[in-house]
Amino acid sequence: MDIKTVKLIYFSPTRTTKTILEGIAQGMGTDNVEHIDLTLPDRTIENINFSGNDFVIFGMPVYGGRIPAMAADLLEKFKGDSALAAVVVVYGNRAYGDALLELKNIAVEFGFKPVAAGAFIGEHSFSNKEFPIGAGRPDKDDISETEAFGKSILDKMQKSNNVDDMAQIDVPGNFPYKDGVTPSKAAASTDNDACTMCETCATVCPTGAITYEDEVITDNDKCILCSACVKVCPTEARGLKVPPLLEKIKLLSENCKEPKKPELFI
Ligand SMILES: Cc1cc2nc3c(=O)[nH]c(=O)nc-3n(C[C@H](O)[C@H](O)[C@H](O)COP(=O)(O)O)c2cc1C
Structure with missing residues (x-):
């Protein structure tokens, strides 16, 4: 070929x-x-x-x-x-x-x-x-x-x-x-004390869910939890901090230790 x-x-x-x-x-x-x-x-x-x-x-x-x-x-x-x-x-x-x-x-x-x-x-x-x-x-x-x-x-x-x-x-x-991700209102959020308003998070968001006024604003309906913003944030101000999600992350960490x-x- x-x-x-x-x-x-x-x-x-x-x-x-x-x-x-x-x-x-x-x-x-x-x-x-x-x-x-x-x-x-x-x-x-x-x-x-x-x-x-x-x-x-x-x-x-x-x-x-x-x-x-x-x-x-x-x-x-x-x-x-x-x-x-x-x-x-x-x-x-x-x-x-x-x-x-x-x-x-x-x-x-x-x-x-x-x-x-x-x-x-x-x-x-x-x-x-x-x-x-x-x-x-x-x-x-x-x-x-x-x-x-x-x-x-x-x-x-x-x-x-x-x-x-x-x-x-x-x-x-x-x-x-099987059904994929169950829709929820969970979204990444910003710790305003740690945020320097550098705007990097908005540049990597696939859905345009992040905008700015005096602080970072996240449109929860648009966020797909992809975590691009979390991984690029230079001050670790972005995170997935909603309680049900935190519980899920802990469980995933415990249950998926064996490297596939x-x-x-x-
Ligand atoms: C909403 C969501 C659901 C996910 N579901 C699964 C899953 O079912 N199984 C799994 O092993 N990883 C799951 N992941 C993890 C991603 O598949 C994994 O991190 C992948 O490497 C991300 O690819 P990317 O770096 O190209 O964005 C999920 C991630 C997100 C954001």
């Missing part, structure tokens, strides 16, 4: 999904990598039709065992026209539920031929110093696995010219999918 460009399409508020996709592209050994980053609200997504010269890697974080609903909606702009693809989900060391199957099904629905799939681990969006969850992932070993995965995708494509044979991959998951390993389907 004559692949000229590897195109990375991802939603990645805390950047672990982006890092995983970059590792896979690195393993594929091409310098010709394009990013289609769906994370920020200023995303200008045109309809894109891909071709046989493109290899597309879709990457999504797992939210409640599914891919984030707002990100899933954005994928309908892309039409595969039988372009080969890999589908990748990144989860916070708990479980990836139906997310990988969902992403594969979306890719197929829009005309892509997924020849490989992977579930990798990233530091959980809710992880903090007191309650770590998958802290520091992806680590060195994870990155080595992403590169090896990229290489095995390349090997697979070099061994066959039959797209339909290559696209016979099975991934775990159930359809109908990437799972690859190729």
Whole structure:
């Protein structure tokens, strides 16, 4: 197969999904990598039709065992026209539920031929110093696995010219999918004593939930708890501090200590 460009399409508020996709592209050994980053609200997504010269890697974080609903909606702009693809989900060391199957099904629905799939681990969006969850992932070993995965995708494509044979991959998951994140009024908030009004949090918010007046204002209805603002805040003023969420974070930290390993389907 004559692949000229590897195109990375991802939603990645805390950047672990982006890092995983970059590792896979690195393993594929091409310098010709394009990013289609769906994370920020200023995303200008045109309809894109891909071709046989493109290899597309879709990457999504797992939210409640599914891919984030707002990100899933954005994928309908892309039409595969039988372009080969890999589908990748990144989860916070708990479980990836139906997310990988969902992403594969979306890719197929829009005309892509997924020849490989992977579930990798990233530091959980809710992880903090007191309650770590998958802290520091992806680590060195994870990155080595992403590169090896990229290489095995390349090997697979070099061994066959039959797209339909290559696209016979099975991934775990159930359809109908389980419900994803339960909607709630919980949101990240700001400790005004620690906040320096640097505005960094607003620049990374995927939903435009953060604005300013005399203090940082968070639109709780828009917040998807992605924690991009929490992770970039230079003074640790942003946090997930709502009591039911704090309890959940503590439980996740206790129950998800055993490091999970990437799972690859190729
Ligand atoms: C609302 C929400 C729900 C999540 N649900 C799950 C989950 O079901 N299982 C899991 O292991 N991680 C879960 N995570 C953690 C993310 O999948 C994980 O941190 C991922 O690495 C984030 O990707 P990103 O760095 O590209 O934003 C959730 C995170 C958020 C914000």
